[in-house]
Amino acid sequence: MAAFMQKYSLIFLVLLLLQNVYSANSQPYIGVNYGNLADSIPQPGDIVNLLKTTTITKVRLLGSVDQSMNALIKAFADTNIELVIGLDNTEIHWAATGPDAASQWVNSNVMPYYPASNIIIITVGDEVLTSEGEDDDISALLPAMQNIQNALNTASLGEKIKVTTVHSMDVLSQFSPPSSGAFNLSFVDTMKALLQFQTAHGSPFMINAYPFYAYKSDPKPETLSFCLFQPNSGQVDSRNNIKYMNMFDVQVDAVRSALNAIGYKDIEIIVAQTGWPYQNGPNEVGPSLDNAKAYVGNLINHLRSNLGTPLMPGKTIDTYIYELYDEDQKLGPSSEQSFGLFRGDGSPNYDAGLFKSSQNPMTPSPTTPASPTTQPKPAGLWCVPKPAGVSEAQLQENIKFACTRGIDCSPIQKGGACFEPNTIESHATYVMNLYYQVNGRNPWRCDFYHTATLTTINPSYNGCNYPSG
Template sequence: MATGFISMFSSILVTLILFCLASSMLFRGVGGTIGVNYGTVANNLPPPAEVAHFLLESTVINRVRLFDANPDILKAFAHTGIAVTVTVPNDQIPRLTKLNFAQQWVEDNIQPHTPATNIVRILVGNEVISTANKLLIGSLVPAMQTLHTALVAASLDRRIQVSTPHSLGILSNSSPPSTGKFRQGYDTHVLKPLLSFLRATNSPFMVNPYPFFGCSPETLDYALFRPNAGVFDEITELLYTNMLDAQLDAVFSAMKFLGFDDLEIVIAETGWPSMGDSAQVGVDAKSAAEYNGNLMRHVTSGAGTPLMRNRTFETYIFALFNENLKPGPTCERNFGLFRPDMTPVYDVGILRPTARSSIPNYPKSPSPTNSAPRSSKGKKWCVPKMEADDNALQRNIDYVCGLGLDCGPIQEHGACFLPNTVRAHAAFAMNAYYQSSEKKDYDCDFEQTGAITNIDPSYGKCQYES
């Protein structure tokens, strides 16, 4: 009798622990995922419904950041499962400090769309500290606190985080990275209370690092993740081989100085333009493809940075589309991954193979890991379905590799290790099993997570058996 009770109690306890872990993963930002900033400062963009369908069906993007709370866009993303971040414009921040306004804002902009639309985060303004507007800066943390209170009242606080993105202008020093500090005055009066709020609500610190704006002809290779001599931090004796790591570690050092090195860092914006003015360095489609392709591989690899080892970073590329009405130099209108007709400006590995094969004259990536797919008549391969989740795909990898089939190519340093994602590794493993069988449709079922394709998934030195 006692043994049965203990067994039952243990079972309930395990269930509760698993539920808590699942809830934590559901409501927290998932590290290492790639999102995109969906800006709308243009007069030639496709309707939101088409954009949502395109992202869901044709790309691997699973997170979107909006610069407002446009109801048409929020409706368009309903039932897609794509994680959506919305923004309260800067000019509304002072009003948001009043609870009745915050509650009305949530009622008008969030509640009509959740849970159908997967709203995961609300950003209070954008780069507020860099505006130097005393009213906005003084209102920032109170507005975040009041908005969180409104979410608690609406029982949405466990589903939706509150944060705000910062430019690197919040740093008074960033070189070498270990000496990174926040600007005096803002550090204790604004950023310390802000970081305390983020810690209390389990929300991330968000930054907008742009190596593009920090590089020169001499540091272009360093900014683009190309082979280079690197930059040595004499204090930590660590070598930096790319500018993004140095920027992130400078932010980390500033947070650590205030005692907040335990917080997650999210890259809210980063990108590279494909076109610019003649005086600008490295402004072309090849450089943009290099930066964004290398960026995605780096932040999802699990390597982390010299000061933040073994981390992945939730990252939002700027931007989804070229926006023809943005003011400023030419480059400002050419940060998009896609043109308004939803054709890619360059190949960065975001389109699904089936989508790539349907685009005439599809641009070839300069990176061998992202070369265009090849269709082979009569041959078939087994790949994961678009809707298959990572947990199911990991089980497929474990099953296939456990049978003794050759999984060496998806091990570290193997030809198919990069991109280091569950989906990519599962594709190789599932196809290896399929090719070793009788190649019947049911050999690619994998509990309804596999699909047959005639598009060769091979790329660069990674060759899929056929």
């Protein structure tokens, strides 16, 4: 009997050790974004093999699902890596036209690969509510989501694959203090309709949350420490006296508060994108190799701690890091092209503890992987068009967007102080900056569908004064 009990105890110990090893290498809350706007794209098999060496368990494929993306979806078969795929903003109207379009999309991009490739979420559009597209893009969003859901239902996948969309932090009118988080009034009715659909089908609320942009709008050393999960004095929410020690929790809890305020207390929040660039462009503050390593490394440690956020204690938020590889074809300054965890050859730009061989998630370290690189606070920040790759048609759309949202555009009209030079670029620069300044100088207000950037160079001239932060 004693020999039997000893043998039984040994088996139990082995099973326990195996469970710990599995737990150490399986962290279902860590995901990564993959985009293919790059000159050198690794082969699908190489991408999968690289991910197998890491603790990443989820991958979100960015943009439209094309032939190359389909090859990648197929390569993930039988890997247990969960996939998020989606329709980009240009496909929303098409998917909203009726059941045939949505069925065609599901039959082409889901049915040939599922369930061998574990697709868990389909996103319909990215930051649609806050993009500078036409208003009918917003009105088409819910019908497109409903049509994709119905197509999945027809294929008996409606309970297995969730349908949602991705939002920017700009859907909030404010996020600080976190307990005051609220949706922009112009989005509330649309948001409620989306959330009603999503809760009926159990789909998550997905948000892009970037402490990096919060630091860009307030580039002080203490802000940097707060954004990088570095030791800092914290920020107290004056409404509930909760002390926050990092910007990530502030942003996520602000979203939680906004959802709670309109009656959706139980919907799951997923961070669809977050990251930090490791290389800066001219007049940019914040990007550096040390800062990127510190942010991503400390974020991972924070997720592994299972502490959750102050408003969601003990709940780890599924978080997708932006991004797997650099995308050197993206427009804008160097930082836009320098979020990658890895180079095209598979070597890391920095090691933030994601390799299975480089960390022990069972005993997360509270220390920072690297010290932050600080920059002096600039005299001011202005929102301007990116220096290259922005068409006059897009700049005209930016003017239309800003001037129909309450800012004073009279200075760019004939006789106004900023009318001359009478060019689309000059007029767009003025109104884009003014829109950014009057809307709280939040960095996501300086996006204009990825055609804008912040600069420390004052664009004011003659009698045309550009306000700044």
